[in-house]
Amino acid sequence: MIWRLALGITAFAALATPGTLYLPAYPASILVFDEDKAEVVDKIPLTTGIPMGIRLSPDHKRLYITTIDHNGIEVIDVATRKVINHFVLNTPNKQYRIFSGTADPGGKFYYAVTKEITQFPEHFEVSKPKYTLIDLEQQKIVKTVEITKEEEALNQGDWGVGALEISPDGKLLYQFGDKITILQASDFKVLDHIDLARPDTAGMENIRYGGDLDLINEPGEHTAMFVSSDPIVHNHLFGLARFDLSTRRMDFNPIGPAPQGMAGLEVTPDKKTAYTVVSTGIHGTKRCEFWTFDLASDRITQKAEVPCRTRFTLGISANGKKLYIYGAGFEIEVYDAATLKYEKTWDLGTDITYAGIAVLP
Amino acid sequence: MKHMRALNKKAARIDNYVASRNEDVVAMQDHGPQRPHVPMGCALMFSPGWEVDAAGGTAGLCQPVERDIYDCFVSCYWPAQVPDHLNNATDWTAKCATATKDWRNLDIIFP
Numbered sequence: 306m307i308w309r310l311a312l313g314i315t316a317f318a319a320l321a322t323p324g325t326l327y328l329p330a331y332p333a334s335i336l337v338f339d340e341d342k343a344e345v346v347d348k349i350p351l352t353t354g355i356p357m358g359i360r361l362s363p364d365h366k367r368l369y370i371t372t373i374d375h376n377g378i379e380v381i382d383v384a385t386r387k388v389i390n391h392f393v394l395n396t397p398n399k400q401y402r403i404f405s406g407t408a409d410p411g412g413k414f415y416y417a418v419t420k421e422i423t424q425f426p427e428h429f430e431v432s433k434p435k436y437t438l439i440d441l442e443q444q445k446i447v448k449t450v451e452i453t454k455e456e457e458a459l460n461q462g463d464w465g466v467g468a469l470e471i472s473p474d475g476k477l478l479y480q481f482g483d484k485i486t487i488l489q490a491s492d493f494k495v496l497d498h499i500d501l502a503r504p505d506t507a508g509m510e511n512i513r514y515g516g517d518l519d520l521i522n523e524p525g526e527h528t529a530m531f532v533s534s535d536p537i538v539h540n541h542l543f544g545l546a547r548f549d550l551s552t553r554r555m556d557f558n559p560i561g562p563a564p565q566g567m568a569g570l571e572v573t574p575d576k577k578t579a580y581t582v583v584s585t586g587i588h589g590t591k592r593c594e595f596w597t598f599d600l601a602s603d604r605i606t607q608k609a610e611v612p613c614r615t616r617f618t619l620g621i622s623a624n625g626k627k628l629y630i631y632g633a634g635f636e637i638e639v640y641d642a643a644t645l646k647y648e649k650t651w652d653l654g655t656d657i658t659y660a661g662i663a664v665l666p
Numbered sequence: 667m668k669h670m671r672a673l674n675k676k677a678a679r680i681d682n683y684v685a686s687r688n689e690d691v692v693a694m695q696d697h698g699p700q701r702p703h704v705p706m707g708c709a710l711m712f713s714p715g716w717e718v719d720a721a722g723g724t725a726g727l728c729q730p731v732e733r734d735i736y737d738c739f740v741s742c743y744w745p746a747q748v749p750d751h752l753n754n755a756t757d758w759t760a761k762c763a764t765a766t767k768d769w770r771n772l773d774i775i776f777p
Contacts, residue, residue, distance in 0.1 A: 331736055332759040355740055355759065373740055374756045400752070422752075588725035615728045616737070634733040635764045655763040656736055 324623025327368060327381075328631075328653065329356030329660040335370065336653060337386060338637075340622050343651055349386055353377025353393050361663045362408060363473070363525070368663055369408050369415065376401045378415060378439065383665065392444035398424045401446070404434065404466035408441070409475045409490070415439040416478055416490065418466050419449070434460045436493035450493040456486060472550040473525035479550060481529065487553070499555065525550045530570040530581075531557065545570065545579065545600065560603050568617065573625030573642070577601060580628055580642065582611060582619050595628070595645045609645035618659065623666045632659055717747070732766040749775040 323340035330336045333354055337347035354374025361368060367389075368381040377393035394401040399421060406417030417439060421432040438448040452460050459467040459482040467482030471490060478488040485499040531546040544559035560579075568582040579598040586592055597607035611630070620629035621642070628640040637651040672678040717734060719726030728734045736759055739748045749755035755775050762771040 331763055331765075332757070332761075354756070357740070373751075588719070588721065588723070615726055616734075633728050633737060634766065656733075656765055658740075659737060 324664055324666040326620075327359065327663040327665070329359050329370065329658045329662075330653070330655045331355060331658060333372070333374070334655070335359075335368070335381065336655060336657070338651075338653070340624075340627070343649075345653060345655075347386055349381060349388065351379050351388065351391070353379055353391055356658055357660050358403065358406070359660045359663050360407060361665075362412065363410060365665060367408075367412060369406070370660075371403045371406065371417075373402075376403055378403070378441070380412075380441065390441060390444075394419075394439070394446060400424075401437075403437075404460075405469045405480070406439075407469045407471050407478075409471055410473055411475065413441055415441055416469055416471060418452075418460050418469070419446070421449075433457075434466065436488070438493075448492075453495060456480075456495065458482070459484075459486060468529075470527045470550060474551070477550070479527065479548070481527070485548070497553075499553070528572075530567070543567065544603075545572070558600070558603060560598055561605065568619045571619055571621035571628065572600070573621065574623070575625065578606075578625070578642075580619070580621065582617075582630070584613060595640070597642075597645065607645060611640070611645070611647075616659070618661060620662055620664065623664050629662075631657065631662070730766060732769055735765045735769070 325346075326336075326338040326340065328336040328338060330348075333351040333356070335349040335351065335356060336345050337349065338344070339346045351370065351372060354372040354377060356370045356379075357373040358371035359368060366383055368383060370379040370381065371377070372379065372393075375393040375395045377391060379388050379391040381387065382389045394403070402420040402422070404418040404420070406415055408415050415438075417437045418434050419437040420434045423430045423432070434452060436450040436452060437446055439445070440447045459480055467480040467486070470479045470481070471477070472479070476490055477496070478490045478493070480486040480488065486495060487497040487499070488495055527548045527550060529546060529548075531544060541563035542559045543561065543563040544557055546558065547556045549555075564583045564585065566584040568584065570579050570581045572579045577600055579600055581596050581598075582593050583596050584591055584593045591613045593611050593613040595607075595609045595611050596605055598604070599606045614630065614633065616633040617630050618632040620631060620637075621627070622629070626642050627648070628642050628645075629637050630640070631637040635653050635656050637653065639648045639651060640646060641648050672681045717727060717731060717738060718724060724731075735748060739758060740751050749758045751758065755773075758773060758775065759765075761773070762768045765772070
């Protein structure tokens with residue numbers, strides 16, 4: 306684990322300066338926010354509707370946006386900040402809901418879990434979620450595959466769809482949930498399972514699909530927060546795990562007992578420190594705290610109480626020096642990562658969606 | 667409790683009963699722990715206000731409540747009285763980027 310962290314220090318040394326946030330926003334745009342200037346410097350208009358998902362390509366050159374009005378996909382070139390491809394999946398009598406998804410390394414296909422809603426003269430029929438292959442060049446669904454009974458728990462729709470990742474060679478898909486399901490990308494055939502639990506969802510605030518730890522991912526690696534439990538007393542531990550998408554090798558780095566609710570885990574670019582917001586209680590008794598972790602020693606090094614928003618997402622700046630609390634509104638609250646003290650609030654002027662954000666240097 | 671298995675008929679019936687509780691179609695009030703019954707659906711909830719939280723109250727809502735309105739609209743995050751995004755008012759948010767500040771720009775939707 307330590308040698309991996311050391312590699313990360315070199316690889317992400319370039320991230321020492323403030324970066325750029327890409328924020329999906331209402332009514333239909335991606336805000337480009339400059340951390341240094343603390344202002345919105347560009348707005349990328351979307352033509353297919355409200356953005357509900359954002360994924361960064363493994364090479365950090367493209368953003369894949371899924372929209373909900375007509376269930377579309379838009380591809381943004383990060384360098385030019387232009388939409389280079391966009392289309393909708395809906396037809397006059399069919400609507401689709403796009404859940405978890407990932408683009409193939411070549412950018413030709415988008416693998417997703419979708420639900421099909423068919424309109425009949427007097428009623429709608431909602432299908433079970435299906436594995437779906439979307440051809441980004443043909444701009445349509447080219448294949449759907451029924452999800453087996455065993456995999457249904459990972460594909461309930463709405464919030465209950467495990468994140469999808471693809472191997473660097475584009476041949477294997479991985480779906481992350483209570484277990485890791487390994488699928489053959491060509492036909493979605495289930496090849497294998499690895500038992501490992503995702504963080505408990507009870508009491509957690511917004512969990513974004515996919516990109517929480519995109520920025521610290523090495524190519525071909527999925528880095529995320531996991532929870533494991535022992536088979537006897539089911540004691541839950543949470544930690545940081547890195548899954549090698551090529552070799553299926555897992556590094557699980559337990560940090561401590563899993564609290565009632567954690568708003569994601571954000572890791573600094575040098576991979577030495579991680580932050581989360583832990584919440585306990587609900588409604589009037591809810592209490593939130595920042596927790597700081599030293600990843601070299603796997604210890605909690607600092608805690609500080611933070612006002613609880615009812616719904617929020619935790620984010621981190623490109624250089625790891627600021628923590629962001631945002632979501633359900635038009636503001637980003639900025640905290641100093643070293644002291645965990647509130648600094649200021651940025652007014653975006655536009656409500657942002659709960660799709661999450663992409664942070665780029 | 668995966669390491670336990672039914673050894674007699676009565677235990678098997680209990681197993682079957684537990685399994686039947688996980689069927690795809692269940693009565694809404696029969697799912698999960700007992701909680702206030704709140705009708706689901708964006709346009710079905712008229713009391714106590716335009717929105718209630720998952721517990722049937724208002725303590726869990728955002729402050730101010732306008733922060734919630736768009737997420738209720740597109741996903742029924744909370745049961746709320748907002749237009750139907752799926753079919754009839756897809757572009758309801760088009761004239762209003764910030765619900766808390768510009769809510770007067772939101773169109774009134776008539777059924």
